[in-house]
Amino acid sequence: MKSPIRVAVTGPAGQIGYALLFRIASGQMFGPDQPVILQLLEVPVEKAMKALEGVAMELDDCAFPLLQEMVLTSDPSVGFKNANWCCLVGAKPRGPGMERADLLKDNGKIFIEQGKVIDRVAADDCRVAVVGNPANTNAMIAASQAKRLSADRFTAMVRLDQNRAASQLAKKANVPVTAVSDVFIFGNHSPTMFSAFHLAKIQGKPASQVIGHQEWLRKEFQETVGKRGAAIIAARGSSSAASAANALVDHVHDLMTPGKVHSISVKSHGEYGFDPEVWAGMPVRTTTPGSYEVIKGLPLDEFAKERIAVTNKELVDEREMVKGML
Numbered sequence: 001m002k003s004p005i006r007v008a009v010t011g012p013a014g015q016i017g018y019a020l021l022f023r024i025a026s027g028q029m030f031g032p033d034q035p036v037i038l039q040l041l042e043v044p045v046e047k048a049m050k051a052l053e054g055v056a057m058e059l060d061d062c063a064f065p066l067l068q069e070m071v072l073t074s075d076p077s078v079g080f081k082n083a084n085w086c087c088l089v090g091a092k093p094r095g096p097g098m099e100r101a102d103l104l105k106d107n108g109k110i111f112i113e114q115g116k117v118i119d120r121v122a123a124d125d126c127r128v129a130v131v132g133n134p135a136n137t138n139a140m141i142a143a144s145q146a147k148r149l150s151a152d153r154f155t156a157m158v159r160l161d162q163n164r165a166a167s168q169l170a171k172k173a174n175v176p177v178t179a180v181s182d183v184f185i186f187g188n189h190s191p192t193m194f195s196a197f198h199l200a201k202i203q204g205k206p207a208s209q210v211i212g213h214q215e216w217l218r219k220e221f222q223e224t225v226g227k228r229g230a231a232i233i234a235a236r237g238s239s240s241a242a243s244a245a246n247a248l249v250d251h252v253h254d255l256m257t258p259g260k261v262h263s264i265s266v267k268s269h270g271e272y273g274f275d276p277e278v279w280a281g282m283p284v285r286t287t288t289p290g291s292y293e294v295i296k297g298l299p300l301d302e303f304a305k306e307r308i309a310v311t312n313k314e315l316v317d318e319r320e321m322v323k324g325m326l
């Protein structure tokens with residue numbers, strides 16, 4: 001039996017938390033032979049802590065063989081203590097008519113504090129995955145507070161965009177989603193993100209050849225993926241939850257699986273023209289569990305370069321907005 005890993009999750013009493021915890025505890029994130037200890041960090045508000053107790057009761061009632069222990073707390077230094085993974089979900093979601101960057105003022109503060117505490121108390125091998133929006137810039141904020149843990153340990157999720165893009169391409173080509181590969185997301189988790197259709201494959205052939213409809217790929221496809229979050233808020237009245245939790249399971253699972261090729265938001269080192277101080281979605285290959293290398297040198301045509309410049313500018317602007325906080 002492997003020794004358990006400690007997984008800290010913030011916002012466990014929220015919407016995503018409710019869709020996420022059961023999947024971690026059942027082994028879908030770390031594998032069917034990896035025991036876990038869940039360290040659940042909520043805000044110190046009675047209603048939230050009470051709701052968290054209810055979620056913990058339900059986790060107990062699942063009798064998951066891999067769930068060794070649960071820690072319920074509103075103290076970040078307890079929640080992140082010795083954590084091997086920190087899933088930073090807890091933050092305000094946007095409502096109708098808002099952009100994710102509108103959350104920066106309120107949510108940014110959370111990531112300042114959590115970045116500091118994680119750096120102080122988490123395990124030496126700790127990895128951090130940020131979901132709370134605006135996720136890219138929040139990851140940059142948390143990483144800016146760390147002295148012990150290097151910047152590459154802090155990633156943000158663009159996997160929901162990758163999954164959305166794969167699903168849209170499959171529908172358009174009328175193939176199962178398993179036929180779609182090499183779907184990479186560049187840039188921000190926002191409507192400016194670039195879903196690189198020119199690199200995507202369908203049954204091993206270039207997606208643009210199979211679909212044969214450049215205008216759809218450049219316009220409707222980009223907009224559907226980029227504005228899917230807002231479409232879900234308009235339809236459901238609240239933001240995506242189960243699909244976001246599913247994307248986080250994929251993000252962490254693939255980061256723990258050597259050889260996996262996927263998109264995550266990482267600190268740029270100037271690859272593909274991104275400013276070296278932003279966290280941008282990029283294609284990566286997992287090297288060893290928890291570590292990755294950015295896949296470099298993929299070809300970019302003029303359209304791709306233009307789109308990357310737009311999403312890069314938005315990331316630079318977000319960084320400027322929070323400069324005073326760092």
Ligand code: NAD
Nearest residue numbers: 010011013014015016042090091092093131132133160244
């Ligand atoms: P929610 O309001 O249902 O739940 C958020 C939970 O976080 C609440 O229980 C709240 O009490 C808790 N919380 C707030 N501040 C906290 C803190 N400092 N420490 C610990 N817990 C804290 O929201 P949700 O629908 O679960 O969404 C959470 C975040 O995820 C939002 O910012 C949302 O925009 C974002 N999101 C991101 C993606 C993505 O792809 N990156 C997808 C969906 C949602």
Ligand code: LMR
Nearest residue numbers: 094133228229230239240
């Ligand atoms: C999403 O993409 O569904 C999330 O980021 C939630 C949102 O605000 O759109």
